[in-house]
Amino acid sequence: MEEALMSGKISTEGLGMPVEIAAIDGELRKLWEADEASTNASLMNFLVYTEDPHELTANSKMIQKLTREHACRAVLIAMDRKAPKPSVAAWITAHCHLAHGKKSICSEQISFLLSGYSFGRFRNTVFAHLNSDLPLVFWWQGEISDLFEERLYSILDRFIFDSSTWSNPTEGFAKIMEAREQTNDHMVTQDLSWTRSYHYRLAIAGLFDDPAAERSFFEIEEVNIVAQKSQRTSALLLLAWVTEQAGWKTGLELGLTAETNPENGESFLFESKEGRNIVAKITWDDDGAPLSLLSIKSPDCEVKVSRQEGTSHLCQAICTAGHCLNVSGPADADDPEGLVADQLSRGGKNSLFLRMLPRFLKLL
Amino acid sequence: MRQNRCSGIANGTKEWQVRGVSNPFREDLVSRNLPEACTVVIFGATGDLTHRKLIPALYNQAADGELPAGVKIIGFARRNWTDEFFREGLEKLNREVSRTGHDEEVWASLASNIEYHQSEFQDDDGYRRLAERLDAIDQERGGKGNRLFYVASAPEYFDDILLHLKRAGLSDEREGCWSRVIVEKPFGTTLATAQHLNEVVNGTFEEKDTYRIDHYLGKETAQNIMVLRFANAIFEPMWNKQFIDHVQITCAEHLGMEGGRGGYYDQAGALRDMVQNHLLQLLSLVAMEPPTDLSADGVRDEKVKVIRSLRQWDTPELVAENVTRGQYTSGNINGKEVPGYCEEDRVDPESETEAFVAVRCMIDTWRWSGVPFYVRVGKRLPKKATEISIHFKETPSVLFNAAPGGVPDGNVLVIRIQPDEGISFRINSKLPGTTLRMEPVKMDFHYSSSFGKSSPEAYERLLLDAMAGDATLFARRDEVEEAWRFVDNIENAWHESDNPPLMAEFPAGSWGPKEADEMLKSEGRKWRRL
Ligand SMILES: NC(=O)c1ccc[n+]([C@@H]2O[C@H](COP(=O)([O-])OP(=O)(O)OC[C@H]3O[C@@H](n4cnc5c(N)ncnc54)[C@H](OP(=O)(O)O)[C@@H]3O)[C@@H](O)[C@H]2O)c1
Numbered sequence: 001m002e003e004a005l006m007s008g009k010i011s012t013e014g015l016g017m018p019v020e021i022a023a024i025d026g027e028l029r030k031l032w033e034a035d036e037a038s039t040n041a042s043l044m045n046f047l048v049y050t051e052d053p054h055e056l057t058a059n060s061k062m063i064q065k066l067t068r069e070h071a072c073r074a075v076l077i078a079m080d081r082k083a084p085k086p087s088v089a090a091w092i093t094a095h096c097h098l099a100h101g102k103k104s105i106c107s108e109q110i111s112f113l114l115s116g117y118s119f120g121r122f123r124n125t126v127f128a129h130l131n132s133d134l135p136l137v138f139w140w141q142g143e144i145s146d147l148f149e150e151r152l153y154s155i156l157d158r159f160i161f162d163s164s165t166w167s168n169p170t171e172g173f174a175k176i177m178e179a180r181e182q183t184n185d186h187m188v189t190q191d192l193s194w195t196r197s198y199h200y201r202l203a204i205a206g207l208f209d210d211p212a213a214e215r216s217f218f219e220i221e222e223v224n225i226v227a228q229k230s231q232r233t234s235a236l237l238l239l240a241w242v243t244e245q246a247g248w249k250t251g252l253e254l255g256l257t258a259e260t261n262p263e264n265g266e267s268f269l270f271e272s273k274e275g276r277n278i279v280a281k282i283t284w285d286d287d288g289a290p291l292s293l294l295s296i297k298s299p300d301c302e303v304k305v306s307r308q309e310g311t312s313h314l315c316q317a318i319c320t321a322g323h324c325l326n327v328s329g330p331a332d333a334d335d336p337e338g339l340v341a342d343q344l345s346r347g348g349k350n351s352l353f354l355r356m357l358p359r360f361l362k363l364l
Numbered sequence: 365m366r367q368n369r370c371s372g373i374a375n376g377t378k379e380w381q382v383r384g385v386s387n388p389f390r391e392d393l394v395s396r397n398l399p400e401a402c403t404v405v406i407f408g409a410t411g412d413l414t415h416r417k418l419i420p421a422l423y424n425q426a427a428d429g430e431l432p433a434g435v436k437i438i439g440f441a442r443r444n445w446t447d448e449f450f451r452e453g454l455e456k457l458n459r460e461v462s463r464t465g466h467d468e469e470v471w472a473s474l475a476s477n478i479e480y481h482q483s484e485f486q487d488d489d490g491y492r493r494l495a496e497r498l499d500a501i502d503q504e505r506g507g508k509g510n511r512l513f514y515v516a517s518a519p520e521y522f523d524d525i526l527l528h529l530k531r532a533g534l535s536d537e538r539e540g541c542w543s544r545v546i547v548e549k550p551f552g553t554t555l556a557t558a559q560h561l562n563e564v565v566n567g568t569f570e571e572k573d574t575y576r577i578d579h580y581l582g583k584e585t586a587q588n589i590m591v592l593r594f595a596n597a598i599f600e601p602m603w604n605k606q607f608i609d610h611v612q613i614t615c616a617e618h619l620g621m622e623g624g625r626g627g628y629y630d631q632a633g634a635l636r637d638m639v640q641n642h643l644l645q646l647l648s649l650v651a652m653e654p655p656t657d658l659s660a661d662g663v664r665d666e667k668v669k670v671i672r673s674l675r676q677w678d679t680p681e682l683v684a685e686n687v688t689r690g691q692y693t694s695g696n697i698n699g700k701e702v703p704g705y706c707e708e709d710r711v712d713p714e715s716e717t718e719a720f721v722a723v724r725c726m727i728d729t730w731r732w733s734g735v736p737f738y739v740r741v742g743k744r745l746p747k748k749a750t751e752i753s754i755h756f757k758e759t760p761s762v763l764f765n766a767a768p769g770g771v772p773d774g775n776v777l778v779i780r781i782q783p784d785e786g787i788s789f790r791i792n793s794k795l796p797g798t799t800l801r802m803e804p805v806k807m808d809f810h811y812s813s814s815f816g817k818s819s820p821e822a823y824e825r826l827l828l829d830a831m832a833g834d835a836t837l838f839a840r841r842d843e844v845e846e847a848w849r850f851v852d853n854i855e856n857a858w859h860e861s862d863n864p865p866l867m868a869e870f871p872a873g874s875w876g877p878k879e880a881d882e883m884l885k886s887e888g889r890k891w892r893r894l
Contacts, residue, residue, distance in 0.1 A: 209401070
């Protein structure tokens with residue numbers, strides 16, 4: 001690793017001052033003593049973990065933005081598991097922002113680059129650098145590896161991940177479910193692929209307060225979702241939500257299957273409580289927004305939420321014969337740090353996500 | 365979850381209700397009462413409040429995705445303005461004051477639903493036209509609509525507006541759709557006028573559809589009082605006469621009568637303008653018993669009990685003993701010379717109106733017996749600050765009284781309402797060194813440091829609550845009347861008695877008259893230095 005650092009292959013830009021591991025606390029203290037004008041604020045320990053060492057500087061930039069709204073002690077850990085020799089490097093810095101144009105509010109950041117294999121080192125690095133009493137939010141980037149184990153997840157309060165970045169979501173979710181079970185559901189789990197559809201769900205719920213949409217609910221025949229192919233789990237989570245809330249049985253349970261062409265999308269069949277068949281289609285469109293459409297159609301009414309690539313608004317519409325009600329509302333963030341920031345602002349136990357997870361796993 | 369939105373693009377039958385179910389997509393989505401689509405009619409729409417507060421609040425709700433789809437806004441005022449001109453003026457101010465900035469697309473979407481309605485408040489025809497207009501809006505969208513009337517005029521028009529609304533049939537409930545009214549402050553000027561106004565309001569709208577604004581209740585930190593008290597196990601057991609020595613509530617303002625404010629203020633005074641509503645509301649949140657639930661009436665039942673239990677200062681002697689009123693003389697604030705109260709713009713040079721008041725409030729309940737709540741409010745004080753401080757009793761002075769300097773004052777819990785919202789707690793700690801010397805230290809929590817995101821403005825929360833039918837953060841009729849009863853007794857002693865208590869003076873830029881300091885000093889206490 002030293003070679004990679006020395007040769008500049010792994011950038012350390014923005015990580016701050018290199019420090020000896022044993023001196024981190026002392027150096028942080030000096031950092032604050034030297035700066036009397038700033039306030040060190042922290043609402044949580046925020047740990048960002050990646051197994052791609054090149055992500056370290058990008059993560060530091062993300063923390064810079066994220067700490068504008070969420071003061072924290074940030075601990076960034078990058079693991080280079082392929083490196084032949086075990087080694088550790090660490091840096092400290094602080095991200096400061098003017099709060100409401102007045103006071104300088106700072107969040108401290110400790111970054112670690114861990115290379116090679118050394119038993120328990122990752123876990124112990126985490127344990128040793130937490131602010132006591134503050135909640136521990138852990139953002140795991142990329143595939144869930146074998147380092148996600150009981151002694152680590154038993155101390156997490158919130159676990160954030162993005163299932164759309166996993167090569168095998170079924171396997172990934174199995175690990176998460178096991179962790180929840182082991183921790184007696186203490187650990188709150190948050191999938192950014194679920195956060196990605198928050199405003200879609202809010203918009204659909206609002207539109208179905210309208211009498212026209214209300215009536216159409218009992219005659220729905222078709223659900224359409226358009227998404228980027230890389231957002232398969234986001235699209236399936238959204239579909240799971242629509243169908244779970246609506247109380248429809250999945251065709252899979254009933255032995256019904258729809259024709260699917262994996263190149264263009266996927267199709268599913270559902271059955272309403274009244275015994276009506278509903279076709280749900282997910283279509284891939286890599287040129288559109290991550291999620292670009294959710295439309296729910298009955299013979300006389302279409303309830304539609306859509307988003308154009310590059311815009312920050314959702315177009316919401318209810319169209320009945322001859323008339324459309326159109327409104328625009330906010331869209332979800334595109335970038336992971338925006339999604340994480342939104343998720344942190346909302347807090348909560350994420351119980352809705354857990355409720356529809358079994359259905360999602362079936363659709364998966 | 366409750367659902368009865370009736371404004372929509374199709375005829376207003378409510379399928380969810382008919383089938384006895386609720387909108388399944390709502391389930392578990394957000395944990396608050398849901399605002400329902402409606403047409404908001406603002407009376408006094410060319411005014412300052414509409415431009416600075418109400419429209420920016422609606423805009424910010426839209427930007428946050430909280431405003432229900434299908435909300436229409438009609439501005440009602442006298443000037444001969446067009447829809448276009450009205451919108452342009454609103455847009456200009458929204459750009460200046462909006463909390464979340466100004467996004468063209470969000471504004472365009474909101475503005476397409478804003479219209480102007482020109483009429484005098486006393487003009488029957490104007491209300492008839494308004495009714496037609498509202499019907500047309502509903503027809504256009506194929507159904508009947510909910511209506512929210514916001515009375516944002518000067519108080520002398522409240523009666524006119526309400527009576528005309530009734531006469532035009534606009535307050536009638538229509539087939540499951542609601543009509544609600546929000547009434548701005550001041551709600552009356554005496555108990556009698558408040559009672560009269562309540563008669564008029566409740567003769568027009570039912571109490572459940574009446575929302576009396578007290579924008580202090582919409583502030584994040586005011587709402588946090590209940591959370592602090594009832595969601596933290598350490599405070600509630602100590603929240604009583606056994607552990608609390610006294611409570612102070614201060615609302616200081618460094619401004620005087622700029623911007624023509626003197627005209628209204630000189631008629632009202634500090635007691636009516638601030639104590640009757642905002643400060644007694646804060647006091648009741650601090651002093652109330654835990655409500656049985658968080659419903660609007662659950663909370664308000666407990667708050668009103670506190671106001672009802674206030675010991676009445678109903679003789680000039682009691683008022684002289686427990687209340688200090690004052691006016692500022694000329695002075696200096698932030699390096700600027702400022703005039704005395706009676707020399708201010710639109711203030712009567714012989715004015716007998718108080719620009720400062722300090723009241724010792726005693727709550728005659730089991731919990732608070734013997735614990736004074738000192739409330740003070742004033743103009744031209746050194747800075748702008750509103751806070752509540754809970755002063756705990758001192759420890760028995762047996763252990764540390766031999767220590768040099770003795771034991772510093774007791775613990776103080778401070779809830780800062782504005783600006784710099786937050787909570788701090790003062791505890792005593794040993795100074796490092798070989799001797800036992802103690803100093804108070806402060807644990808401090810600042811909303812703005814910890815939560816970078818700005819809190820919604822009070823009016824944002826309150827408008828959404830009114831659309832959702834949640835009256836928890838609005839004053840109920842009995843609360844308003846009980847508060848006036850308390851205030852009226854003091855006003856009567858000042859203005860109706862033969863031996864009225866004195867009007868004290870203090871130089872602008874100081875912390876009020878020395879008589880107010882004496883009030884606490886005589887009991888071995890002092891005002892907290894802010
Ligand atoms: N401004 C604030 O920040 C604030 C804060 C808290 C509470 N409030 C309360 O809110 C209320 C309104 O305050 P404001 O500052 O907005 O008042 P304002 O600027 O004086 O506006 C008064 C409004 O009433 C209209 N009006 C007056 N006489 C009328 C008549 N005969 N017929 C029709 N319209 C008439 C005016 O319309 P024209 O311009 O067309 O004449 C104007 O739109 C007051 O009760 C005040 O106490 C205000």
